[in-house]
Amino acid sequence: MTTEVVDMITVVVDGFEVSVPKGTLVIRAAEQLGIQIPRFCDHPLLEPVGACRQCLVDIEINGRAFPKPQASCTIPVEPGMIVKTQLTSPVAEKAQRGVMELLLINHPLDCPVCDKGGECPLQNQAMSNGQGETRFEGVKRTFQKPINISSQVLLDRERCVLCARCTRFSEQIASDPFITLNERGALQQVGIYENKPFESYFSGNTVQICPVGALTGAAYRFRARPFDLVSTPSACEHCASGCDMRTDVRRGKTLRRLAGDDATVNEEWNCDKGRWAFKYVTSVDRLTTPLVRNSAGELVAASWPEALAAAAKGLKAAKAAVLVGGRATYEDAYGYSKFARIALGTNDIDFRSRLSSNEEREFLAARVVGSTTTYVDIDRADHVLLVGFEPEEESPIVFLRINKQVRKRALKVTAIATKLSIGVEKLKGEFVKVAPGAEAGAIASQSLSAKSVILVGERAAESAGVLSAVAALADSSNAKIAWIPRRAGERGALEAGAIGNLLPGGRPVTDASARVDIGALWGVDSLPSAEGKSAEEIYAAVNAGEIGALLVGGVDPLDGDNSQGALAALDKAFVVSLEIASSAVTQRADVVLPVAAITEKSGSFLNWEGRPRAFDTAVQDSLNRSDLRILSMIAEEMGATVNLATVTSAVKEIASLGKWDGARVSMSKVSASAQPAVSGDQFILTSWRRLLDLGTLQQGEENLAGTARATVAVISPKRAGALGVVDGDKLKISTSLGSVTLNALVEDIHDDALWAPRNSRGSQLLVNLGVAHGAVVSVVKV
């Protein structure tokens, strides 16, 4: 741990001394004393602008007074500084009251119908620092209202106080300068470009930091008054960034979610998916009652005792395995892990319901479980290497964090990728262009130091040898590794042992003392000792008749490599499905048990850092139970003791696990596969999921979908020239399984490669083509 020496400066504010680090702004030094200077344009995470003039205070330095009040949000403290705020300076008080009055002359008195009413900095500060009556008797500025600056964000220009928080956020934090201030004087207004829509993954933050009701979210507008909402601190379930969140519920229904304030993780930001994708919880497909397949082969509603008995019977009758999706909470994943070992007596469990490999499983056990790389390592890194990872699309807060350092100190970023992405371009990253499947070869030549960080995405598992190369690079350079999966639950599931080679706490299943550890905790004599199968192997074993029953929780079988094989296995096996809504699994299941959605239960996720992100029950009156509770009930029915009736009991049990200081799983080196040669109409497919796409949890969010990036097929200029293709031409991309037809976009991509979004409108590669990365596809211009 390095300690940073900080120069402290002592200043006097309203007669009280306060010592703050050098560079602190006066307005924040005052905050340290609990003195609130009113402000609008000031935001601690944005560069000072001094535009609104609301925070004027009197300042003198070593006896020399400024001739006029100064904006406390723009002036750093200096030794010998004496500050008099509105509390002690009549001049500052009048200046602030004057500015407040001016701010209100053109602001409509529509607080009773404004979304911001009740939680509005302008309303609040007009009460605390303004005057009750205006002296303005003239004509207010009016505008046509509202105008939508995107499908998600609406602008009521007459409410705007022109603080430029939104435009500064977009430029300084998101690097999406798609909104700007136009016109001048009182007619100045936020505007968008004619040909560049406000398509930012982070646009919702502008709504949240707007100090008035000028920017509102289309999905929330006119839905509720703040004082009718019950707010619960929560964590985001959409990705592994681990955003702190706030969920606002009225009468059992989530009406909005806001970014929470956690300086160590998301600061005060989140992405639009985290903010605006929550309707899936209340979708029409929600399961409300257990279902059991009757003798006629139909799924019919059943009582809980009936369904639990049927589930237990079926799981006992055959060799069973567990598939749990990457969205389970840490506690739920722990429940599945324990259930597999105790109730089913197997290590056949895998949380990776996506493209994965055994190389990855070894990598996770050898390098990732228990690792402690954090956001701070990014803050301090000398070089960030991205491998199989597009931060903006796959973990947006990681993107913001890298971007912050790129803007602040030109942090060096290198991306080993098949295609130059918008995100890497914004990070001014060095783009190491490789053919799909050839990523491993580019890794070894990177020169990193012990201060470097390698950010590895889950897609690294899609090319053989990549993770072996990453491990070797980390060993030779002492660089830190951080594995950043897309889904919120994967790191927790790994730590919980919801994978075939690990027990909870990173204990190898093949290690006898590890099994003794866990056996003692669980009160069982023995635990299965053979490494379990991966998800892909489990499906194959079902199809081969080796496994007869599956316990499936939150899995989309179409996310995997061999989706046809997965569906066949689900058709064949006895399937117990724990789900929130009707899915391809529940439709094939024999017993369906409805579970609580994220807002209906408490729990935690471990974000990519392994940092617990706990959340409370936001919707209090739900009858739905957590997976954990249901697993305990099935186990009881089976005569086994999982005994995790509540989330609290799981939390306690996990806390009592203790650290594993035995040997880790070692990793065997995997070499890269031979690259296929492509020519003519052949391309090697490459893809990733975009942040906003057809993901299950984004269903029903039309406003959000409106800012998704266009679905395109990207090929290189050279290949486009050979095929006579220009931007906008239709390309039909086929495999033996099927085809998709997409608009061509000629961009910086490896000549062998064709990139398409993995799961976007018109381009669901795993469903349509059966492949997503590294496979040869044929392409024709149509």
Place this chain on the structure above:
Amino acid sequence: MTKLTPVLSAHWDEKDSFTIEGYKRHGGYTASAKALAMDPDAIIQLVKDSGLRGRGGAGFPTGMKWGFIPQGDNREHYLVVNADESEPGTCKDTPLLMANPHVLIEGCIIACHAIRAKHAFIYIRGEVTHVVRRVNQAIEDAYKAGLLGNGIDVVLHIGAGAYICGEETALLDSLEGFRGQPRLRPPFPAIAGLYARPTVVNNVESIASVPAIIANGAEWYQSMGTEKSKGATLYSLSGHVNNPGQFEAPLGITLREILELSGGIRTGHTLKFWTPGGSSTPLFTAEHLDVPLDYEGVSAAGSLLGTKALQIFDETTCVVRAVLRWTEFYKHESCGKCTPCREGTWWLVQLLRDLEAGKGTEADLAKLLDLCDNIMGRSFCALGDGATSPITSSIKYFRDEYIAHITHGGCPFDPVASTLFAGAGA
């Protein structure tokens, strides 16, 4: 009696004063040749010694400004000439550039050499296309003559018609291609100006004054003017006078002297009020005829020397109407960045319109003054301050006239009487 001292304007009456030949005939470009042979620091010292102060309004010592540029920092430095002359009443740079654009170019060469800049940018207001053409021709001729292009380049940039772009940091934003709005200082332009490089921003007249200082020396320049306001400068006389125009005189001359030298107030009329330095400097009246028009003298009398734009208004003028017109200008030109200026000018115009139309009350005058107090010194830049000057000063000197509008139920003046066509008949 102070005499006119034409330096900049010495040869404006010659037919070809704007050509390179006409300029060279009177020793043009010899000062730059002399300067290029000098040590840059010696030039800065000379300009410091001359006492030359910024002619754009603020009067900051030019040599000192140049001295702020960090030397030996291995970064590009820039000279930016502010030719965005937009203040109501201010009209000195436009005629100067029409009559003698080469003196500015020569000044640019000297200043660039002094501050170690390779590029000078002249930011000119877009409305004066005739001046743009003339300066462009002069730059082209200077290149042809080999005076530019040998390590020093001059680029003319045409503004898009915003008063705020005369504010030096807004000018830099505009020059960089952004919308012109003043920047937060620090950093000051001398540290991070154009493209975040050390930059000197000077007024046209300041830079144009340099060649003569190089040619004649600091002592010569110091011999003119007053103790702290050295040299000669252009006074722009306009309004109700018999002979409007540019009058170059030593700093410290009085309006009474200028009127005597120039031909006086419109015949048959008397002086009512005037601006010493454009519309954003507090008004003066006949009682200020003997105020020395230098930086200190005007300040001591409660106004600012500004751009020395002497707008003269005789007794036919309604001061409320004149102030309303100016205020409408400031409302139109407020950039919108800060609240006091943006919202304040919006409100001021409405109050003044009511007052002028006789719909105001005496309480409105108090409100108007309080509003000005809430704008003055509270705005981001000087535009907001300037907007209040005509209002507060006019109420100070002509409160009765405001009251007359209220009691009269409208303007008691015949607006035609103040026009040039007064008395011309229908």
